[in-house]
Amino acid sequence: MKTLITGIEGFVGPYLAKVLLEKKHAVCGTYLNGVTKKIDDVDYFHLDVTDKKEAASVISKIRPDYIFHLAGFSSVSSSWKNPERCFIVNVEGTRNLLDAVLAAKISPKILIVSSAEVYGKPVKLPITEDHPTNPASPYAKSRLEQEKVVLEYVKKGIKAIISRSFNHTGSGQAPTFVCASFAYQIARIKKGLQEPVIKTGDLSIQRDFTDVRDVVKAYVLAVEKCTIGEIYNICSGKVYSIKEILDMLIQISGKKDILVVKDPEKARPVDIPVLSGSNSKISLLSGWVPTIDMHSTLDGVYSYFLEN
Secondary structure (H helix, E strand, C coil): CEEEEECCCCCCHHHHHHHHHHCCCEEEEEECCCCCCCCCCEEEEECCCCCHHHHHHHHHHHCCCEEEECCCCCCHHHHHHCHHHHHHHHHHHHHHHHHHHHHCCCCCEEEEEEEHHHHCCCCCCCECCCCCCCCCCHHHHHHHHHHHHHHHHHCCCCEEEEEEECCEECCCCCCCCHHHHHHHHHHHHHCCCCCCEEEECCCCCEEECEEHHHHHHHHHHHHHHCCCCCEEEECCCCEEEHHHHHHHHHHHHCCCCCEEEECHHHCCCCCCCEECECCHHHHHHHCCCCCCCHHHHHHHHHHHHHHC
């Protein structure tokens, strides 16, 4: 079974590759800016998904049985600064990939990773897949438009499934994301490389967090067992405020003397107070349930930065 992971050099890609290799898949991965640490037994290909010809070339060479489309513009905060690039990568990049599949006359099962950000400010909790969409950022708008493109291609015979992934974290995540950012700063404080001060945005915001190791298991089960053309929430169903995350990391580090300061510059133009999802749809079809608790996840995130 030949499987392609686009954007394998990102945070989630290596975790997904490990699960697939354990299942005896022949794994190929695409990268954009280079791979800092290559995974044994993975074949690597350069791919800029915004380059239609390159997408066609890569797909025709690999001819995969499965595709996990992780390559994308993934930062909500950065999307405010560069909304055009966000749209081109997430929407046109996905269109290029699907056009390449059609041109190659192959029929792989494809997982397209979208985001719970498409729901916007929830009108009911927990959020199920039939909840109204109301994207509140350029990133969220790009993901919703990406989903529309995918569903158009399903009508053309593309075998795609969409995951609306809620927040996920784990060891190796870039410190541009909230859990990793706090862990990185606390590790620097622990090593005496930073004053014992952490600047934060709104700590009252609540998010549904899942460990990345649980998330990639859901992705694999989605292509194995879920229905073509359907959308699935990938979430834990457990909500934590940003303050709870920070407090947990401080407790894990043992550094009790950290000063927490609110920084207005860290506030987003629009922020959703609470995102809490229901994973019952994917759970019923595939049997997936997240198993790793938040304390263990954060311990791993902190330990990674302490060691690196």
